[in-house]
Amino acid sequence: MPDQPSGPADKPRGPELFTWEFATDPYPAYAWLRENSPVHRTTLPSGVDAWLVTRYADARQALADQRLSKNPAHHDEPAHAKGKTGIPGERKAELMTHLLNIDPPDHTRLRRLVSKAFTPRRVAEFAPRVQELTDALIDAILDKQGAEGGGAGKGEADLIHEFAFPLPIYAICDLLGVPREDQDDFRDWAGMMIRHQGGPRGGVARSVKKMRGYLVQLIHRKRLEPGDDLISGLIRASDHGEHLTANEAAAMAFILLFAGFETTVNLIGNGMYALLTHSEQRQRLQQALAEGDTGLLETGVEELLRFDGPVELATWRFATQELTIGGQEIGVGDPVLVVLAAADRDPERFERPDTLDLSRTDNTHLGYGHGIHYCLGAPLARLEGQTALATLLRRLPDLQLAADPADLRWRGGLIMRGLRTLPVEFTTA
Numbered sequence: 291m292p293d294q295p296s297g298p299a300d301k302p303r304g305p306e307l308f309t310w311e312f313a314t315d316p317y318p319a320y321a322w323l324r325e326n327s328p329v330h331r332t333t334l335p336s337g338v339d340a341w342l343v344t345r346y347a348d349a350r351q352a353l354a355d356q357r358l359s360k361n362p363a364h365h366d367e368p369a370h371a372k373g374k375t376g377i378p379g380e381r382k383a384e385l386m387t388h389l390l391n392i393d394p395p396d397h398t399r400l401r402r403l404v405s406k407a408f409t410p411r412r413v414a415e416f417a418p419r420v421q422e423l424t425d426a427l428i429d430a431i432l433d434k435q436g437a438e439g440g441g442a443g444k445g446e447a448d449l450i451h452e453f454a455f456p457l458p459i460y461a462i463c464d465l466l467g468v469p470r471e472d473q474d475d476f477r478d479w480a481g482m483m484i485r486h487q488g489g490p491r492g493g494v495a496r497s498v499k500k501m502r503g504y505l506v507q508l509i510h511r512k513r514l515e516p517g518d519d520l521i522s523g524l525i526r527a528s529d530h531g532e533h534l535t536a537n538e539a540a541a542m543a544f545i546l547l548f549a550g551f552e553t554t555v556n557l558i559g560n561g562m563y564a565l566l567t568h569s570e571q572r573q574r575l576q577q578a579l580a581e582g583d584t585g586l587l588e589t590g591v592e593e594l595l596r597f598d599g600p601v602e603l604a605t606w607r608f609a610t611q612e613l614t615i616g617g618q619e620i621g622v623g624d625p626v627l628v629v630l631a632a633a634d635r636d637p638e639r640f641e642r643p644d645t646l647d648l649s650r651t652d653n654t655h656l657g658y659g660h661g662i663h664y665c666l667g668a669p670l671a672r673l674e675g676q677t678a679l680a681t682l683l684r685r686l687p688d689l690q691l692a693a694d695p696a697d698l699r700w701r702g703g704l705i706m707r708g709l710r711t712l713p714v715e716f717t718t719a
């Protein structure tokens with residue numbers, strides 16, 4: 291819990307961040323920061339000093355402030371520490387020159403090109419496939435009960451590993467045009483990346499390398515034999531005669547996988563966990579869906595993003611000049627982390643911010659970011675989130691948490707917030 295200020299003249303020390311308790315429930319600490327130290331200097335577990343921006347108004351302004359660069363070259367970290375901070379992009383790999391690490395005008399050009407291929411229409415046309423994938427994963431969960439338990443009765447599953455984790459990886463692979471027979475390789479590489487986050491880098495680096503090698507070859511094949519998939523669309527996309535280079539296309543495919551994978555796992559995991567622990571809200575949603583009303587599903591998924599969103603901190607930003615955020619001076623080169631999870635619980639912006647209200651409509655949450663880096667995949671994330679939650683509630687209507695919430699473990703990555711496992715039980719027909 292937050293320390294108390296030791297005296298009126300002392301600057302309050304603030305809560306302990308990045309501990310196990312904090313990973314389980316960071317919201318009391320964020321409430322303290324918003325109130326007492328809204329732009330807070332802290333040392334991250336990697337040893338890097340950074341500013342945390344926790345109030346909604348400051349967060350929104352910072353996300354749109356072009357004096358804050360996404361390019362890690364603007365980081366003031368001493369040369370000897372470079373490459374050791376884990377800040378993406380310090381590793382010089384080609385895959386790292388992507389939308390989340392660059393500024394205008396390069397960002398504007400790449401974002402325009404990818405937007406021509408990754409259109410809301412392409413996502414809408416993908417809806418039946420997302421439904422099919424969702425049903426297949428639930429079929430597998432149900433079949434497993436039959437095989438293991440011998441028919442009707444109680445079933446059990448871990449919704450993270452058996453559902454939330456595979457759904458987005460298969461969905462993005464399909465959308466990109468990765469052939470079905472190769473998608474399990476992606477599942478393994480992505481599994482390695484998610485499991486060993488913050489841990490030893492060897493396995494992760496190997497997985498990234500394999501993924502890159504595969505994507506470069508796939509792009510080469512799609513150049514020769516284009517299809518109607520997203521990679522062929524990326525290759526075809528042109529703007530004033532300009533195309534993506536081979537490296538840019540590989541980096542773009544990689545960031546789509548990377549940005550669209552763990553985020554969606556967490557939307558399904560955190561979202562389902564919130565529903566399972568708020569039974570009155572969950573019943574309202576189940577009732578609405580049974581009556582064919584999808585309005586509450588739509589506002590509900592937005593509320594789940596606000597209430598306990600997948601991205602706890604927006605990705606890195608670095609001050610390119612001196613500036614002030616919320617009255618606090620920020621020095622040139624200082625890293626700034628916008629805490630989306632804190633901003634989205636700010637009582638100055640949201641009524642009853644700590645209450646889950648699936649029917650909330652005044653909800654301009656920052657779960658997808660804001661400004662020029664606003665999430666490119668938001669329409670796909672909404673489609674997957676809505677399909678996943680609605681189908682789980684329809685097909686496993688008496689789904690229940692099979693663990694004490696206090697015993698659940700949250701993954702300790704810096705940027706993301708998500709459960710390691712979500713054990714559930716249900717009745718099989």
Ligand code: HEM
Binds near residue numbers: 353557606668
């Ligand atoms: C950017 C959240 C799903 C692709 C972002 C940002 C956030 C975000 C907060 C901005 C980061 C920043 O400004 O530092 C989410 C959430 C998702 C989700 C909560 C799921 C619920 C997806 C999916 C895709 C995707 C499914 C693609 C398949 C991207 C890309 C960017 C981005 C490419 C970078 C955009 C740019 O820099 O111009 N996302 N995302 N995201 N997201 Fe998502």
